[in-house]
Amino acid sequence: MRTIEWLPESREVRLIDQRRLPAALEYLTIQTPEQMVEAIRTMAIRGAPALGVAGAFGLALQAARYNRAGGKDLRSLVHAAAVMLVNSRPTAVNLAWGVEQITSLLDEQTHSESELVERIISNAQALAEADVRTNLRLAENGASLIDDGDTIIHHCNTGALAVVDWGTALGAIRFAHEQGKRVHVLVDETRPRLQGSRLTAWECEQYGIPYEIITDNAAGFFLQSGRVHKVFFGADRVAANGDVVNKVGTYMLSLAAHANQVPVVCVFPLSTLDLSIAEGRYIPIEERDAAEVLNLRVDGQAIAPATARALNPAFDLTPHAxxxxxxxxxxxxxxxxxxxxxxxxxNQKMD
Known part of the structure; x- marks a missing residue:
């Protein structure tokens, strides 16, 4: 299952519209960088590694539609699209990383504009293929920490839907499951956008991984009960000291796990590591629309007064300790x- 892919014949991008899951598996066709920005902002595509590829593909779309007759310089157009893409979700460092992998090509002066167009497209495609290989290695490494019979609390969604294929934390659980280890997953809902109950539960269904959904508030209860062996989650940005910025709720979950001596495992590609940030407190936290909190309904009724206001940080900081x-x-x-x-x-370089 490819979450996002380049269509060579039409020079478009196809991606799974994650807003429609689990009710329907539908795809979006993206033709312009502006459409890619909208898909990112509305979370039709999300997950740090997937955003890196989406950023690269957004620039490939700009290059593919370049028309010299329009009178604008290719490099200027790609740079403008890069700024727009990076600003669409500022916390996820992979988005900026994926964009930078393409904009670095613009400094090459040895290619004609037509050659540069093809270089941009081929490099974006190569980035997507490298993501699959990276996540398979991540999954294998993470599976080494999972024992037969483990019950694991998983936060947010970190499976194939968060990358091009396989995934990070959920990828490790999937790898362990395919090794024959008996793994049971407690999928927390991950409010307010419910990436756990909507997306992770759906992925567990696809792979045949045993799971149950729990409310975010119930995580402490299960950690205290002794029924949980490990906590697994991914990362949207990791500081040089190991502090992790991830989906909001990660910090509370980690605190409860730490208090109950349950190991906490963070799984992420090295592209998520930001060595320019010494500590997590310097990482900007995206604030999303209050409507994501207030527009939920229970039994057909609004969950809050019509005049209610809400605060909606998308991420929080988990200290490395x-x-x-x-x-x-x-x-x-x-x-x-x-x-x-x-x-x-x-050691990896030596291998």
Whole structure:
């Protein structure tokens, strides 16, 4: 299942419209960078690694539709699209990373504009293929931390829908399941957009992974009960010291797990690591529309007074001290994060 892919013949992008799940599996065809920005902002596509590929494909769309007769310079058009894409969701560093992988090509002066168009498109496609390989390595590394019989609380959605294919934290659970390990997942709803109950539960259905949905508020109860062996989640940005910014609710879940001596595992590709940020407190947190909180209905009734206001941060910060292990394509990293990450990356290069 490819969450997002380039269509070579039409030079368009096709992606799963995640707003429609689990009711229907529908696809969007994206033809312009403006349409890609709208898909990102409305969360038709989401998940840090998937956003990196979406950003690259957004620039490929701009390049594919370049018309020299229009009188505008290709490089200027791509740069303008890059700014628009990066600003669509500022917290997720992968989006900026994916865009930068393409804009770096604009400094090459040895290609004609037609050659540069093809270079941009081919590099965006290569980025998508590399994402699949990276996430398969992530999944295998993360599965090494999962024991036969584990019950795992999983936060948000980190499966194939969050990447091009496989996934990060849920990818590790899927890999362990396919190894024959008996794994049971407690899928927390992940309010307010319910990525857990809408998307992760749907993915577990596709892979045959046993699961149950729990409310976000019930996580502490299950952690305290002794029935949970591990907590798994992904990351939208990781600071140099190992602090993690991830979907809102990750911090509370990690606090409860830490208080009950339940290991907390964060799974992410190295492209999510932002070494320019020393600590997580310097990472900007996206504030989303209050309507996402207020427009829910229960038994057909509004959940809040018509004049109610709401605060809706999309992410929160989990300090590195609450995390037991970080998993990347380079391997499993334990505290101290910075020192051991450097060693794991060195070992990967040696391999």
């Amino acid at each position: 609450l995390i037991s292990a970080w998993v990347t394509e380079a391997g499993v990293v334990r505290a101290p994060f910075a020192q051991n990450l450097a060693q794991s990356r060195y």
